[in-house]
Amino acid sequence: DAKTTQPNSMESNEEEPVHLPCNHSTISGTDYIHWYRQLPSQGPEYVIHGLTSNVNNRMASLAIAEDRKSSTLILHRATLRDAAVYYCIPTNYGGSQGNLIFGKGTKLSVKP
């Protein structure tokens, strides 16, 4: 299983962009990169995932390095509701899909 390294915490101002980095240097060629977030007192929530190309959805963008050893989750305009713990999770669909290996994630604080 690929190991991940994320900052313990980050701070942002409301309505500013946020770049959340993740290092996954031992990722295998078939692992997708998933991002989940967990708001206070809630279960984790899917944010985005990708394999090689950059991805965009209504919540965020995912920028994947060319060598796939790192990725960055981009929140284009942070809101107070984006304050959460963000988890970067390499996932191999060939295995048990439900087996996501969560690290400690990055706790994002958003200041008004």
Added chain:
Amino acid sequence: ETGVTQSPTHLIKTRGQQVTLRCSSQSGHNTVSWYQQALGQGPQFIFQYYREEENGRGNFPPRFSGLQFPNYSSELNVNALELDDSALYLCASSPVPGQGGELFFGEGSRLTVL
């Protein structure tokens, strides 16, 4: 709202007792996973069920067991409770294993063992 519901939301047990936690999967999802989340840590995978059969297990002892029913609802049973079992227990559902995509999590059941 994800459509995954868990019960009870909170409960308190004493060491040595047994507990059953319940999960109702999102409509159309036939795969359910259970996770344990200790305070300040990320969730840890306990096991997954697909079509009523265990289909993957994490590093948890046999006193953690589960069931999945024909309507895809699920139970997590923990016997001989220990103090370290105090945690948030999360249920997640997904359409089909190995197909990729996202897991949908419930809000969890918070268990306190005294």
